[in-house]
Each structure stands twice: as C-alpha cells, then as structure tokens.
Amino acid sequence: MCPSKVAEGGQRGWIVPIGGAEDKENDKRVLRRFLELCGGDGAEIAVIPTASRLNETGDRYEQIFGGMGARNVHVLDFDTRRDAHERNRVARIEQASGIFITGGNQLRLSTILGGTPVAQAIRACNAHGIPVGGTSAGAGILSEHMIAGGDSETETPRANGVRLAPGLGLTNRVVIDQHFRQRDRLGRLLAALAYNPFAIGLGVDEDTAAFIGPDNVVEVEGSGAVTVVDADGLQFSSMAQVDGDSPVCMLGVQLHILTAGASYNLVTRKASAGELSTVKE
Amino acid sequence: MCPSKVAEGGQRGWIVPIGGAEDKENDKRVLRRFLELCGGDGAEIAVIPTASRLNETGDRYEQIFGGMGARNVHVLDFDTRRDAHERNRVARIEQASGIFITGGNQLRLSTILGGTPVAQAIRACNAHGIPVGGTSAGAGILSEHMIAGGDSETETPRANGVRLAPGLGLTNRVVIDQHFRQRDRLGRLLAALAYNPFAIGLGVDEDTAAFIGPDNVVEVEGSGAVTVVDADGLQFSSMAQVDGDSPVCMLGVQLHILTAGASYNLVTRKASAGELSTVKE
Numbered sequence A, B: 001m002c003p004s005k006v007a008e009g010g011q012r013g014w015i016v017p018i019g020g021a022e023d024k025e026n027d028k029r030v031l032r033r034f035l036e037l038c039g040g041d042g043a044e045i046a047v048i049p050t051a052s053r054l055n056e057t058g059d060r061y062e063q064i065f066g067g068m069g070a071r072n073v074h075v076l077d078f079d080t081r082r083d084a085h086e087r088n089r090v091a092r093i094e095q096a097s098g099i100f101i102t103g104g105n106q107l108r109l110s111t112i113l114g115g116t117p118v119a120q121a122i123r124a125c126n127a128h129g130i131p132v133g134g135t136s137a138g139a140g141i142l143s144e145h146m147i148a149g150g151d152s153e154t155e156t157p158r159a160n161g162v163r164l165a166p167g168l169g170l171t172n173r174v175v176i177d178q179h180f181r182q183r184d185r186l187g188r189l190l191a192a193l194a195y196n197p198f199a200i201g202l203g204v205d206e207d208t209a210a211f212i213g214p215d216n217v218v219e220v221e222g223s224g225a226v227t228v229v230d231a232d233g234l235q236f237s238s239m240a241q242v243d244g245d246s247p248v249c250m251l252g253v254q255l256h257i258l259t260a261g262a263s264y265n266l267v268t269r270k271a272s273a274g275e276l277s278t279v280k281e
Helices: A029-037 A056-067 A087-095 A106-113 A117-127 A186-195 A274-278 B029-037 B056-067 B087-095 B106-113 B117-127 B186-195 B274-278
Strands: A015-018 A044-048 A072-075 A098-101 A132-135 A145-150 A162-166 A174-178 A200-204 A208-212 A217-222 A225-230 A250-259 A263-265 A270-272 B015-018 B044-048 B072-075 B098-101 B132-135 B145-150 B162-166 B174-177 B200-204 B208-212 B217-222 B225-230 B250-259 B263-265 B270-272
Touching: A015 A029, A015 A174, A015 A200, A029 A056, A029 A098, A029 A208, A029 A217, A044 A056, A044 A087, A056 A072, A087 A117, A098 A117, A106 A117, A106 A145, A106 A162, A117 A132, A145 A174, A145 A186, A162 A186, A174 A186, A174 A208, A186 A200, A186 A225, A186 A250, A200 A208, A208 A225, A217 A225, A217 A250, A250 A263, A250 B270, A270 B250, B015 B029, B015 B200, B029 B056, B029 B098, B029 B208, B029 B217, B044 B056, B044 B087, B056 B072, B087 B117, B098 B117, B106 B117, B106 B145, B106 B162, B117 B132, B145 B174, B145 B186, B162 B186, B174 B186, B174 B208, B186 B200, B186 B225, B186 B250, B200 B208, B208 B225, B217 B225, B217 B250, B250 B263
Parallel strands: A015 A132, A044 A072, A044 A098, A098 A132, A174 A200, B015 B132, B044 B072, B044 B098, B098 B132, B174 B200
Antiparallel strands: A015 A208, A145 A162, A200 A225, A208 A217, A217 A263, A225 A250, A250 B250, A263 A270, B015 B208, B145 B162, B200 B225, B208 B217, B217 B263, B225 B250, B263 B270
C-alpha cells in the first residue's frame, strides 16, 4: 500500500510513532506535543484502542487528552471488521483534528482495520494534514511495512529474525520498531532492512517519539532515544544465502542515536544534533 | 599501556577474542583454528584460568587442546599478585607457542596480573609473534581499554552505561565486548566509543571469535557474528553534556555485522564479505 496521495499545494499531516510506555502522569512531554500538533485546546482527538483487549485503555487516553485541554476526545473501538465499516464511526475519524492509536497487539489492528473504510479514512485524513500518532503496537502499524513479530533480545540479525506485514501505509520511508532499547530489538530491525535496504529503520525507545514532519524530518521528543538505522550504503547482505537461526552478514550500516532535540531528514538521510550541539556547559 | 614494541622485521602474533561459550564438544571451529595458529600438533599452549573461580576450568581446556592434538598444555593459575611474579610460571609463558586466557571475572585478571611479570611476558610473547586468545573475560582483557562493567540488555548508550579499565594492551585499536548478542551490549559498547571514538568496537557473539591478524585484518570464525562499530565518522556525541541514566546522542556510527568468512581491516576501516559474496545459490 502506498501512502495516500497528498493534494496539490497540500501537506501530509505529522506521523508520530511512540515507543510505548509514554509518561502519562507527570510532564507528559510526548503526548503534550502530539496534542499541540492536533490543535491544543481546540483539538478533536479520535482514539482507537482496538489493539488493546483492556476495556479501560480508551478511557485512559480520553482522560489524559481531556485533562491536557483537548476540546473533545472520542474513543472509537472496533472489535470486528464489520465495525470498521460503520458510517458513524468513520465520520468521527473524518472530523478529527488528530488520530491516536493505542498499544496492544498490532495484528489486531492490521486484521480488523486493514483495507476497511476506517483504514482508508485514517490514510485520507493524514494525507490532508491531520496528525496520526500511535504508541507501541499503534506505532508499528503506521508505516507501510510493519514488523509483525520476530526476535527480541538480540542485536545480531538472523535469517528468520523478523516477520513483516502490511501496515496502514501512512509512509513507506520507514520501518518502525518500538520498546526498542527495553526489548533489544536491533537484530530484528536490521533483519527487516536486510531484505530490502530502501526503507529507514526507526527504533523508538519507551517514553520517546519520532515526530515525522510533513517535510519528512524526524524530530525526537521524550526521555529515551530514537535509533535511526540507515542501510542505504549497504555494501553486502547475506540474507539471500542464509536461513533459520543463522546470523546475517550486513556490511555498511549507518547508525544514529537521536535524543530529544536531535533530528534526521528522511529525504537527505542526514542527522542533525540541532540544539544539542549548542548546549552551554 | 601501549602495545609492546614489535621488533624490526618481526610480526605481532594473532590476537583472538572469543565471545564466550565456544563449542567444546562438536566441531570446535573456534578453538581448532586457534590451535592451528599456535602450531597444531606441535603446539605448546599455556592456559591461564585466573578469571575463573572454578577449579576445573583449566583442566577442561587442557583436555580440549590435548584432545585436538596439542603437544603440551600447561595450566598456569595465579591466585595472587605474588604468584604472578614466580619465575617458573613466567618461564612457562615465555616458552609457549600460544597463550589462552579463560572466562570468569575480568577484574580478577586485571587486578591479579596487571603490571606483573606475567602480564609483561604475555605482551612480549605477542609482540614476538605468539598468538594470544581469550574467551569471555579472557577476551575483554586483551585490549588496552577494557570494558570492566556497565549496562547489559540495552541498545541505547547511556551516560553512565559503561566502565572502562586498562587491560593487557595487546592492541589499542579495538574495544572488545563479549556475549554480545546474548547479553545485548550494543549500548555499552557505543557508550565506550562515545567517550573517544578513536578505537573500533568489536562486539563478539558467543561461539564466535574475531581473529585479529598481524596485519590488523579481523577474520571471523564461529556460528555467530562479530559486530564492528566504527565511530570514526562520528558527527556528534553528547557524552560531555549528559549524565546518569540519560541516553547519549551519537550521530554517524558505522555498523558492520560480520559472519564467518567476512573480514574487517582495522587500518583502512573497510569491511569485506570475502567468500560470502561469491557463494553459489
């Protein structure tokens, strides 16, 4: 699935994958910045808690966004593919000034929402400038190529170390992995890129987000880091020659660890320390 | 401590860090190749089990190297710094055609052997062409800057994520970390390089070795991978600005994952897929 077409003269909305476990009690840096992009106290947020099997997940985000001043928060759950065709709920999404997808199981998101009017509405909204954010599973689903499963706790990529599936396809420039540092997922992100290095890997730590702007510059917010894995200069990948648990040989991968304030341009593939490089000692 | 001076016209011996848990029962690829470098059936191996508190560690390697055909294997344990001054034991090291340091606690190696005639003998032997190998703690001690401790299970480097100590100093070109994939140590290896990017990080998986030749080309043997972390092109490190648990921003790190057959030149900093690139499908 390719990203929805952006109208001439228009701009795609922000895409905001969050690594999970974002702060919900204290300064709420990540969620606060997302809310600001959605219009702050004028925001109409649609929350999609479909990935989660916990009844309280949607209500929790309703309280958090409401507590930070959003004008309206609508929790829209979809338990079946039929739900995802219901006209009233689709209309709620179309009227939102921001869409937020909670964590849980990303295969619930892809199997229930994939190809439905809800998925089409999310894509169309984003193409028309509406910010779409997601945390944990809700982050993974945002891109075209989604990590559906694979190894955690390993840094060496292995032949069968990752399973990919189609996601919502808001962008095809990145493959997103979440809980990155906490679950040690570099190996599976590398394995995903070893198949086809055209995309850029974004490994997002917990309580951290990659704010992907309409200009395709990634800005980092939160207490952790976003690890950018750029395989554009890859000299060699042995992915075609190995199988099973065998490690994959990959030569020439570029790595950037971005903390809050740093940025990365997905078009030019250049990292910038931004304000960090001018911090006074 | 700088590497011992190699005599004019002479060649340094191989330096062989092994990531721990190398195969000792089946094909013994890693230990077999090490033994070959030491002279095969003419080899006189000195085994130093000082890192380990288990009495059987030395005997185990004596049996393994003996079973593979080494002419002589001498287990030389050092429990105190005084032991490491004993003339007879030092002479055993000086007569060896290969020196092998077992796993355990690398601070036992550095505190008991550091600066003693044993350490001097190991350095001098290596400078005169004798191969020196070590597994796990015995791998970490080989280089000048040794990782003495720090975070495991994290991929994001953190300000206090690594503690360095002086090692045996056979080479100052690399910083070695072991059990690399199994204990998820990219974060601490990156943190070590964030202090000063001059060295090259070698993250060695279990049952895998980096055979560092006299020409400073690293060849990989074993069932896992060696992750080469090259920070030579580092654009920015925030290590001077952060502290505690804060993640470190690092832009422009080069990563190569080498499997058996691939190599990396520590001088030119170029990776090669070697025979892997010509494997028939």
